[in-house]
Amino acid sequence: MNGGERIAAVLRAHGVPVLFTLCGGHISPILAAAKARHIRVVDTRDEATAVFAADAVARLTGAPGVVAVTAGPGLTNTITALKNAQLAQSPLLLLGGAAPTALQGRGALQDIDQKPLIAPHVKRVFQVRRVADLGKRVEQALRLAAEGVPGPVFVECPVDLLYDEALIRQWYADAAGRGTSIADRALRWYLNRHADRMFEGSAHMAAPEVAAIAAPHAPDRAITRAAAALARAQRPLLVIGSQALLAVERVAEMAQAITALGIPVYLSGMARGLLGRRHPLQMRHTRRSALREADCVVLAGVPCDFRLDYGRHVRRSATLIAANRSRKEAQMNRRPGIAAIGDAGLTLIGLAAAVGGRAQRPEWVAQLRARDEAREQEIDAQAAVAGGHVNPLAFFRALDAAAGDDAVMVADGGDFVATASYIVRPRQPLSWLDPGAFGTLGVGAGFALGAALLRPQSETWLIWGDGASGYGLVEFDTFVRHGVPVIAVVGNDACWSQIAREQVKMLQDDVGTVLARSDYHRVAEGFGAAGLVVRTTAEVPAALAQAREIARGGRPVLVNVWLDRTDFREGSLSM
Ligand SMILES: Cc1ncc(C[n+]2csc(CCOP(=O)(O)OP(=O)(O)O)c2C)c(N)n1
Numbered sequence: 001m002n003g004g005e006r007i008a009a010v011l012r013a014h015g016v017p018v019l020f021t022l023c024g025g026h027i028s029p030i031l032a033a034a035k036a037r038h039i040r041v042v043d044t045r046d047e048a049t050a051v052f053a054a055d056a057v058a059r060l061t062g063a064p065g066v067v068a069v070t071a072g073p074g075l076t077n078t079i080t081a082l083k084n085a086q087l088a089q090s091p092l093l094l095l096g097g098a099a100p101t102a103l104q105g106r107g108a109l110q111d112i113d114q115k116p117l118i119a120p121h122v123k124r125v126f127q128v129r130r131v132a133d134l135g136k137r138v139e140q141a142l143r144l145a146a147e148g149v150p151g152p153v154f155v156e157c158p159v160d161l162l163y164d165e166a167l168i169r170q171w172y173a174d175a176a177g178r179g180t181s182i183a184d185r186a187l188r189w190y191l192n193r194h195a196d197r198m199f200e201g202s203a204h205m206a207a208p209e210v211a212a213i214a215a216p217h218a219p220d221r222a223i224t225r226a227a228a229a230l231a232r233a234q235r236p237l238l239v240i241g242s243q244a245l246l247a248v249e250r251v252a253e254m255a256q257a258i259t260a261l262g263i264p265v266y267l268s269g270m271a272r273g274l275l276g277r278r279h280p281l282q283m284r285h286t287r288r289s290a291l292r293e294a295d296c297v298v299l300a301g302v303p304c305d306f307r308l309d310y311g312r313h314v315r316r317s318a319t320l321i322a323a324n325r326s327r328k329e330a331q332m333n334r335r336p337g338i339a340a341i342g343d344a345g346l347t348l349i350g351l352a353a354a355v356g357g358r359a360q361r362p363e364w365v366a367q368l369r370a371r372d373e374a375r376e377q378e379i380d381a382q383a384a385v386a387g388g389h390v391n392p393l394a395f396f397r398a399l400d401a402a403a404g405d406d407a408v409m410v411a412d413g414g415d416f417v418a419t420a421s422y423i424v425r426p427r428q429p430l431s432w433l434d435p436g437a438f439g440t441l442g443v444g445a446g447f448a449l450g451a452a453l454l455r456p457q458s459e460t461w462l463i464w465g466d467g468a469s470g471y472g473l474v475e476f477d478t479f480v481r482h483g484v485p486v487i488a489v490v491g492n493d494a495c496w497s498q499i500a501r502e503q504v505k506m507l508q509d510d511v512g513t514v515l516a517r518s519d520y521h522r523v524a525e526g527f528g529a530a531g532l533v534v535r536t537t538a539e540v541p542a543a544l545a546q547a548r549e550i551a552r553g554g555r556p557v558l559v560n561v562w563l564d565r566t567d568f569r570e571g572s573l574s575m
C-alpha cells in the first residue's frame with residue numbers, strides 16, 4: 001500500500017465516517033484512498049470550515065473528527081479553527097501535507113516550518129519521515145486526541161511518503177539526472193539512499209489496532225466526599241458544561257443521574273439539551289443569583305473562567321466541588337473544596353449512586369423555579385413589543401415552536417445567538433453546538449455541515465448573526481454540492497450588534513460596527529440553495545414552516561430575517 005492507502009486503511013478501521021478537506025497536490029493520495037475505502041470525502045471552500053466540521057463530528061460522536069489539508073497556506077488557514085477545538089477540548093486528527101522530504105528547507109512550493117506554527121494549538125505534532133511509520137502515527141494520533149483531556153493532534157505527511165514507491169523512486173531518479181560528474185553521481189547516490197530510508201520496512205503493514213478508549217474515572221474518595229457535602233447542603237446547585245458530555249455513549253445515564261440527584265441544575269454549552277426541552281430541575285435564567293445563594297456548588301466540566309466571573313459568582317462560604325478531567329482547569333482562579341479529577345459526566349453518575357435522594361431540597365427548587373418563570377413572563381412581554389420589523393425574542397419563540405423534535409441547533413454570532421440561548425430549548429442531549437470558550441465567530445457553516453452529515457434524519461438549524469454569516473456564506477456551495485439541507489436563519493440587524501452596543505455607549509462611535517441590510521438569501525440562491533426573506537414578525541411562522549419543508553426535500557435554505565433592535569442584551573459584556 002502507498003502512504004495514502006495506509007492512512008485511509010487506519011481511518012477506515014477506526015470507523016471514521018467522513019474526511020473533511022480542501023484539496024491540494026500534497027494530499028491527493030489520502031483523499032483518493034479514503035474514497036476508495038468508502039469514507040465520505042467532503043470538500044469545503046475554506047480549510048477553517050473543514051476543521052470546524054470535523055470538530056462538530058467529534059463533539060457529536062465522542063470520536064476524533066478528521067481533516068486533511070494541503071501544505072503551507074492550507075495548514076495556516078486552519079489555525080483559528082484548530083485553536084477553537086483545542087480550547088473546546090474537542091478531539092481532532094489534522095492530517096497536513098508537506099514538501100517532499102528531500103526538498104524541505106530548499107525553497108520547495110509551500111514549504112514552511114510547520115511544526116512551530118501548529119505545535120501551540122495541538123496535543124502533539126507527529127512529523128512522519130518513513131512510509132512504514134504512517135499508519136502507526138495516525139493510530140497513535142487518534143488515540144491521543146481522544147484520551148484524557150481531548151484535543152487536536154497534527155500528523156505531518158510529506159508528499160513523497162504518500163504516493164506509490166515506484167513513482168517516487170522514478171521522481172528522485174529524474175531529479176538526480178544522468179550526469180556523470182562526481183557531483184552528479186554523489187547526488188544520485190544520496191537520493192537513492194534517501195529513498196531507501198523512506199521506504200525501509202514498508203513491504204508489509206501491520207493490521208490496524210482499534211482499542212476502546214476508557215474515560216478517566218475520578219477516585220472513589222473524591223466522589224464519597226462530594227456526596228457527603230451534597231447530602232449536608234441546604235441549597236445545592238449543579239452547573240454542567242460541555243466537558244461533561246465527552247463520554248457520549250453515557251449521556252442518557254447522565255440525565256437519569258441528574259434526575260435522581262434532584263438538585264437544581266444549569267446547563268451550558270454542549271450540555272444544553274441534556275435534560276430535554278423541559279425538565280423540572282433545569283433552570284435557564286438568573287444563574288448568577290442562584291450561584292450567590294447556593295451553599296454547595298458542583299461545577300461539572302465547567303472552569304471558573306470569565307463565564308463565572310473567574311469564580312466570583314460562587315459565594316465564598318459555599319462548598320465548591322469541581323468535577324473535571326483537567327486538574328489545571330478544576331483549580332483555575334479558585335481552589336475547589338473537593339476536586340474530582342476524572343470524567344465529569346461519570347462523576348455525576350457516581351454521585352447520584354452515592355447520594356441517592358438525600359440532597360433533594362424541594363423548597364429550594366421551588367424558589368428557583370418561581371424566579372425562572374417570572375423571567376419567562378418578562379421575556380413574553382418583551383417578545384410582544386411590536387416594531388417595524390421582526391422582534392428577535394418573538395422570532396426565537398416561533399423558532400422554538402417550529403423546530404422538529406430531533407433538531408440540532410448551531411449557534412454562531414453575537415447578540416442574536418445569545419438571545420437564542422435564553423429562548424430556544426434544545427430538544428435532546430447533544431443537540432446544541434456553539435464555539436465554546438474561544439468565542440470564535442465563523443464556526444457556523446462548518447459546525448452545521450458536520451452535524452447535518454452525521455444526523456441526516458434530523459433538522460440542522462444554523463442560528464447566524466449577520467456579521468458571523470459572512471465567514472461562511474460561501475459554504476452554501478458546499479451544502480448544495482453535498483446535498484446537506486441546512487436551515488440557516490440570519491439575524492439581519494445590519495450591525496455587529498454585540499460590539500456596537502457597548503462601543504457606542506462607551507466611546508460614542510459606531511466605527512467598524514455597521515453593516516448593510518444585505519440580501520443574504522440571494523447569496524444562498526446564487527449557490528443553488530433556497531432563499532427566503534422575512535421583514536415582519538407576522539411573516540415568521542409561515543416562513544419557518546416553508547424553510548422546514550424545503551429542507552425536508554433535501555435542499556439547503558437561508559432565511560434572511562430583518563430584525564428590530566431590542567435592549568434584551570443590554571448590559572451584558574464579556575471580558
Ligand atoms: C473571529 C472573531 N472576530 C471578532 C469577534 C468579536 N465579536 C464578538 S461578537 C461580535 C459581533 C457579532 O455580530 P453578529 O454576528 O452580526 O451578531 P449580532 O451581535 O449582531 O447579533 C464580534 C465582532 C469574535 N468573537 N470572533
